[in-house]
Amino acid sequence: MNAEQAVAPERTRGFSVRLREARNLGLVGVLAVLVLIGALTEPGQFLTTGTLVLVLTQASVIGVITVGMTFVIIGGGIDLSVGAVVALATVWATTRSTQAFGITGIVFTAVAVGVGCGLVSGLLIAYGRLVAFIGTLAMLASARGLAIQLSQGRTQTVTAKNQALVDLGYQDSYVLGIPPLVLIFAAVAIVGWLVLNRTTFGRRTYAIGGNLEAARLAGINVKLHTCLLYVLSGLCCGIASVMLIILTSSGTSGNGNLYELDAIAAVIIGGTLLTGGRGTLVGSVLGVLVFTTISVLFTLNNLPTAVQQLAKGVIIVLAVLVQRRASLYSSERTSS
Amino acid sequence: MNAEQAVAPERTRGFSVRLREARNLGLVGVLAVLVLIGALTEPGQFLTTGTLVLVLTQASVIGVITVGMTFVIIGGGIDLSVGAVVALATVWATTRSTQAFGITGIVFTAVAVGVGCGLVSGLLIAYGRLVAFIGTLAMLASARGLAIQLSQGRTQTVTAKNQALVDLGYQDSYVLGIPPLVLIFAAVAIVGWLVLNRTTFGRRTYAIGGNLEAARLAGINVKLHTCLLYVLSGLCCGIASVMLIILTSSGTSGNGNLYELDAIAAVIIGGTLLTGGRGTLVGSVLGVLVFTTISVLFTLNNLPTAVQQLAKGVIIVLAVLVQRRASLYSSERTSS
Amino acid sequence: MTLLEMTGIGKGFPGVRALDDVELSVAEGEVHCLLGQNGAGKSTLIKVLAGAHRPDTGEIRVGGEPVELPNPTAAIRCGIATLYQELDLVDGLSVAENIFLGHEQASAGWVRRAKMRADARNLLDRLGHREIRVDREVGTLSAAGKQIVSLARALSLDARLIVLDEPSAVLASDEVANLFRVIRGLTERGVAVVYISHRLEEIREIGDRVTVLKDGHTVATGLPARTTPTTDLVALMTGRRVEYLFPPRPAEDAFAERPVLLEVENLGVAGEFEDVSFSVREGEIVGLAGLVGSGRSEVLETVYGARKPTTGQVKLAGKPLRRGVTSAVRNGLGLAPEERKSQALLLQESVARNVSLASLRRYAKFGWFNARAETTAVRRHTEALDLRPPDIRRPAGKLSGGNQQKAVLARWLLKGCRVLLLDEPTRGVDVGARAELYRVIRDLADSGVAIVLVSSELPEVLGLADRVLVMREGRVLTQARDLDERAVLDLILEEQERAE
Amino acid sequence: ACTSNEEPAPAAQNAPAPAQDTPGKKVTVGFAGPQADHGWLNAITVNARAEAQRHPDVELVVAEGSNDAATQSAQIDALINRKVDVLVVLPADGKQLTPAGRKAMDAGIPVINLDRIFDSPQAYRTWVGGDNYRMGVNAGNYIGQQLKGQGTVLELAGIDTLELTRQRTQGFDDALANYPGIRKVGRAAAEFTVPTGQARMAELLQAHPQFNAIWNHDDDQGVGALQAVRQAGRSDFLMVGGAGSKAAMEQIKDGNSVLKATVLYPPTMSASAIRLARLLGQAKGVSDLAEQEIPASVTTFSAVVTKDNVDKYLPVSFE
């Protein structure tokens, strides 16, 4: 666990800072390598703004979810329900009755559903004292069930009257060549970073994840804070749902399938500890980009699924090892 | 972190022992309630040996995997690769070339593949110092990929000459009315319990999960032990694969889909801490039984998928709350 | 006038009556000392005062009017700041953030980092620790470093009443001097201090009045700290007469012909310490004296194989020792580490399992474990160390600080090793048990075990060790049998003096 | 999942001959299918339930949809224990559930095997299903004709761990083999969900700035795929769908998207299965056939739906 805390010598800069930067540097390195591979294997297609836009767009939805997940995991919890919540939010926001209220109706519903689910999980975990894993697992099942119930298993498309929302996904609504979705992602990530690093809420999140008892003794309302973390994650799911509707012009109970795994993986490979208390948002975002780049790379090279999966496994391992090189100190910790 | 040390009962027997028993008692209670519901809603069907056999059979495959998972999680790790490893093992064990070696060939291959994958994960995590989550995630991707590669997406059936293996699944090979699969499950569970509670290996597992550094400084070879935990989990996957082949007379890359989630959920609801160092095998087994009973209950009551999912979520929450009642002392802990 | 009045306080944990009808009254501007054996209830009492535990019975009055302290926040609002015995800091956060955790310098939720850093800097300077940087991650500090930060944290609340639960346990003498300077500064401003320590000489120096706890009862209150004779205090605490003495040391030449067991040859770890060489003969006790941060723990951890040396080697009975803890333990080395909570104990496991952790093999045939043999053996040793409560089935995390330390020692007594490395073995151990421990350690030595002892309490090192190494900044200054306290202090402080 | 406010069950199109419609002895039909979280599969359950409703003498018992073979085989056991008269099974995987089918047949319960076929005829009484291979063939041929034998094509497949995906791809490739001038330059597996459909399609479009046609195995993921096409602002190729969802057919009808056709894989087969189950239970035959007995296999035809014939097929489309 805390082998690396056995008194370490002073360095010119803080341990944590160095470590985190190093890790992220490592991930940047990994990205660079991937780009290089892309450039070599697909000279024509890969090195185009088109690909860049594509990667960013594909990363945006899961990216927003990952921001929320980062908070939850740093706070010592986990949220398995994100995928199901996205499904429910997209479905609810695209029912006939909701769409009758126009775009505001859709956006509001999606966000409300997300926040609502987050609140329920939060209450169950913080006040109902359920283990985060179980609490959000229950939410996962219920949300999916409700989504199927609402949609009757149908794929609900956005009606013509709300077409304007879907148009946001089209090229003519790009801002200086940047898709609105990417802008939303960027905004969420930046706000998230500020909250995590510059506000008491963010710093207390680290405290709760790192040493719950210490946080409690310091007079922090750990229950309330824990609850808020899941609300935050739910909010991100709500936003992500709107983005997904823009992207697919539809809502189905099959949406967001296994998003939880993707998001958690991105967070962890970004250097956040599953045990909480340590981690960075930059790392998580980089993690998302790595995974999306990989998948784009695969399709561009037209690899068969089997090879893709194999390669993915290998790349994950290599990615982490590259990080290791960059950040020598993480060694002790990660062995647990 | 150390919130759960808040209070301890002073009894002739230790705190932990009582707490665990209490929790498990709770789960037994949950099972009882479920059976009651079954009996009330489906008087004709539910209270039959047929149903009992059904539940146990359905629990057996995932149950064996859960045994391995329990060791890994108590040891402070996690194994996301179980499902994929099962897929790979079933596929590899049912290739023409393997089946040529007859039943022993099939069994040996399945187990060997399981152990092999476990060893690789173990080495990556213990000596390569990857975070367990990432290491096994990589194994997940690779194993699935390899499975698809080997099977070319085909479903490979057991050839006539090895039919004897599949026959183990049929009525006429039941032993005193108990299906062989259930017997295997029981055997694995019992052996697992003995290893965990009656051997130094088990003791070390708790120690490593409870405080890695303390275990290390006490002279335990934590790397080796960690590695062995994943080998053990792999072994269980191998056995489970053989059972799955018996059950389905075939192997395909689609097998074991999301088994990791089911297994982890069973372990956690069984009262094992995701942070390691604490937990019981009895609890995990009861957890598996609870989940399978729920799904059988649904089938018998012929509920639509949507309602089932919803109900599942609710039942999970209730189950944990019932446990809470039974084990007052766990309260502090789960709030983290 | 009296600032704090606690009357009839009672607190029970399942099975233990930690506090029963306890009285405590503290006047403004006084240093009120709490004395008591391990497990007497001191920490529990101050946790009640800090709102961390809810008392079952009793009343608390602050400045005359009765108060409810349902949670830590309430206590902090009442102007009560607490330094807990178990270092409760967040490893992931910086020093400054830890100091101000829960009462951050912030406007509208936004942390004012510059101000926070500056204030943290001031606090640490006040404590005489310029070398601890405010944005260093707390997890990377030594035990002492963390203790300093906790102190700064207690000060940062600028409270009316400051409670210090064994603040000096991990501090070396010079640090303690600093601490006292700070405390005096506080009391002059009318701030009251509740001070818990097992070191009577400290009580004499800083304390005004003393309250003595025994088995959860108040056995004496308001005793004058300076004039009450030691023997009385000890008698009150332990209920028996303990002559606070070190067991006699064997004659100087007693070891001459004994074989050398442990040989450390110019061992070094880059950035921690360099060129450390010494040897320990069978049955000899070698002490390492030095300031906090002089690298003594590192030396022990490196000898033990927990750290990779960059230079030099360790020999056991002439044979070079293979790298790694596992081989060290197999060859009969044992280490009682500095931070029991994070480095030694399985807090959730029973005492028995904690004690037997290093000797599992002995109680197993082909990996098959014999729990009965284990518990009987464990019980023998915990009784020898008089662990309280004597139930070896309760989780280690539930033991009082000092008793946890005993459990760690019992582990190595049970293992029965040839070389024993003790890092701050008496940290937080009470007077009575301490005398016991010294005897145990000496007996071990007499039975042929070679012992290396690190302690921040000079009298302990000098009184117990047959030979003392004095370290400063990772270098060994001298080795000698008979050094007097003054001389050693001059040696290790020299550097500082020149600095100032 | 069967709700009143949905249009009359497609199976109602050609009402069965009165001779068989006269209510006979009560028949309990057990139904086990994969999870209904996907348009086509959902339609299967919906149609089955709807059809059962239309027959007062049929009681339908639906088991939890599951995509896990082990779970499903256990569920079939449950239905056997329940002693249903006839069993309709759409297995998660035909080969894997063969033993389960065997068990039912051995227990004297006739099994109607829906779509994903069992390994051995001993495992089912009658098979009703589509033809994945032919689906691919028809898609390939249609594209071949449209492109006049010249050009490059892409394939957006479903889940690669499913055998049906392999069969569809096989058929598609075999058909394209008839057109030497046509090359398949790219393929991606889109997992049958809308978001993945969008993602994989977007990537394919980026990878292939120029191509002439694409076959998408499944109209559900097609929803996402078509979005990707619009987002990329492309219209320089023709797209052929699969299965035949309502949305897809409507777009074909409008004709203003790249989607020009879809290859049917009619979920009405479940309705037919229920009818046959009922007849089996009542020991009746299919009156329009000469045989006394119900045929051992019924294969639905994977028609290619285009602008010209779309109106005919709209009623059997699913949402």
Ligand SMILES: Nc1ncnc2c1ncn2[C@@H]1O[C@H](COP(=O)(O)OP(=O)(O)OP(=O)(O)O)[C@@H](O)[C@H]1O
């Ligand atoms: N959280 C807890 N749960 C159960 N028992 C506890 C708990 N905390 C303390 N105790 C018990 O209460 C008694 C008093 O403990 P406390 O920590 O107050 O002693 P102490 O005077 O601080 O001893 P030390 O000098 O070793 O710190 C001990 O018997 C201890 O085992």
Ligand SMILES: Nc1ncnc2c1ncn2[C@@H]1O[C@H](COP(=O)(O)OP(=O)(O)OP(=O)(O)O)[C@@H](O)[C@H]1O
């Ligand atoms: N004044 C200090 N306070 C806290 N930590 C310090 C201080 N000076 C140095 N350190 C850190 O502690 C490390 C050495 O501490 P270590 O515990 O090994 O020394 P020690 O002599 O064992 O002191 P202790 O009495 O704490 O055991 C140094 O490498 C440095 O990182």
Ligand SMILES: [Mg+2]
């Ligand atoms: Mg104490």
Ligand SMILES: [Mg+2]
């Ligand atoms: Mg030290």
